[in-house]
Amino acid sequence: MNVDTPKSSIDSLSRLRIxxxxxxxxASTIGRLVRWLILLCLVIGFAVGGVVLSxxxxxxxxxxxxxxxxxxxxxxxxxxxxxEKGRSADALVVATGYIESRRQARIGARAxxxxxxxxxxxxxxxxxxxxxxxxxxxDLDASLAAVRAMAARSxxxxxxxxxxxxxxxxxxxxxxxxxxxxAMTPADFDEFRFKRDAALARKxxxxxxxxxxxxxxxxxxxxxxxxxxxxPFDGTVISKDAELGESILPGGMGEASGRGSVVTIADxxxxxxxxxxxxxxxxxxxxxxxxxxxxxxxxxRRYKGNVRKII
Numbered sequence: 001m002n003v004d005t006p007k008s009s010i011d012s013l014s015r016l017r018i019x020x021x022x023x024x025x026x027a028s029t030i031g032r033l034v035r036w037l038i039l040l041c042l043v044i045g046f047a048v049g050g051v052v053l054s055x056x057x058x059x060x061x062x063x064x065x066x067x068x069x070x071x072x073x074x075x076x077x078x079x080x081x082x083x084e085k086g087r088s089a090d091a092l093v094v095a096t097g098y099i100e101s102r103r104q105a106r107i108g109a110r111a112x113x114x115x116x117x118x119x120x121x122x123x124x125x126x127x128x129x130x131x132x133x134x135x136x137x138x139d140l141d142a143s144l145a146a147v148r149a150m151a152a153r154s155x156x157x158x159x160x161x162x163x164x165x166x167x168x169x170x171x172x173x174x175x176x177x178x179x180x181x182x183a184m185t186p187a188d189f190d191e192f193r194f195k196r197d198a199a200l201a202r203k204x205x206x207x208x209x210x211x212x213x214x215x216x217x218x219x220x221x222x223x224x225x226x227x228x229x230x231x232p233f234d235g236t237v238i239s240k241d242a243e244l245g246e247s248i249l250p251g252g253m254g255e256a257s258g259r260g261s262v263v264t265i266a267d268x269x270x271x272x273x274x275x276x277x278x279x280x281x282x283x284x285x286x287x288x289x290x291x292x293x294x295x296x297x298x299x300x301r302r303y304k305g306n307v308r309k310i311i
Contacts, residue, residue, distance in 0.1 A: 092284045097275025099295070101266035103233060106241065108261040109135055109248045111226035120263060122240050126231040133262045135248060137227035144220040151217050154210035161203045168196040229262050239264035272308060285310060 113135030120132050175192035178184035229248075242248065242259040249260055273293055277285060285307060293303040 093277060093281045095275040095277045097273045099271055099273055101235075101268055102270040102272050103235070104238075104264065104266040105232060106261035106264045107132060107229060107231065108250060108259075109133075109226065109229050110250050111135070111223065112247070112249055113137070113227055114247050115242055115244050115262070118240075118242075118244055118262075120237045120240070122237055124237045125235075126237060126265060127234050128231055130231045131228050132231055132237075132265075133229040133242070135227040135229070137224055140220065140224045140227065144217070144224055147213060147216040147220045151210065151213035154206060154213045158203060158206045158210060161199065161206050165196070165199040165203060168192075168199040172196040231265060233265075233267060234269070235265040235267045237263050238266050273305070282310070 115133055116136045117134040118132075119130075119134075120126060126132065172192045172195070175184060175189050179186070179189040240263055241261045242263075246259050248262060287307050287310060289307045291305045291307060293305050295301070295303070
């Protein structure tokens with residue numbers, strides 16, 4: 001059991017004190033806050049005044065414009081718009097396609113040979129039967145000369161036989177007179193008659209030989225003509241497929257051992273457009289119907305045409 005003594009009571013009383021400086025500290029804190037608020041208001045006021053003055057003097061952009069510039073801008077895409085006029089605007093069907101020549105062919109030789117001469121280049125204008133290229137044909141020239149000589153020999157043999165026939169006819173005429181006057185035996189008369197008939201038969205044989213020789217001449221001429229590559233129609237050379245000295249194979253047998261064609265020509269005076277039309281619009285198109293064609297290479301012109309075929 002604890003018993004309070006007078007000394008302990010005095011110590012307890014001495015520790016009991018009233019703190020009178022707390023309100024003073026609180027007042028000093030509030031004062032500092034007030035001063036900071038006043039300073040902050042002054043700074044804001046100076047800042048706002050500076051901004052307003054700068055805007056009036058033109059040093060800073062207008063706030064409305066500044067806010068407008070800060071807004072996100074919409075994306076703008078630029079496109080080219082074409083205005084359709086006239087028949088293009090009233091067209092029943094609009095379709096795109098490719099321009100092609102009406103006639104186009106790869107021209108080759110009808111016989112095997114090596115190119116000896118080229119007469120055209122890309123872009124050359126040619127007419128029907130113009131010689132595009134020539135193949136080597138020295139051996140055919142010799143063969144043609146030989147058969148022509150044989151044909152000429154056949155003609156001279158026929159001329160010679162005509163002389164023989166004239167002599168046989170005269171001998172036979174004299175034999176007839178002698179036989180009629182009984183100055184000649186029947187055997188001698190038959191001999192003159194047989195000579196005349198033999199001369200006529202030989203002439204027929206020589207004429208047949210002449211026809212054969214002339215046929216061989218035509219054959220040799222055709223073989224020689226095959227060495228000349230000619231244009232089948234009027235057109236323009238758009239591709240040169242072989243060069244001087246290359247071998248040509250007839251029928252386009254491939255390029256393993258030779259070229260199949262010499263040049264490619266096209267009739268550029270007669271062009272056509274090959275285009276695809278949707279099935280929904282095909283019923284609007286008729287054969288012979290007039291059309292208007294626009295070409296990208298010539299944007300300021302329109303060409304007239306007609307529907308040739310619907311496939």
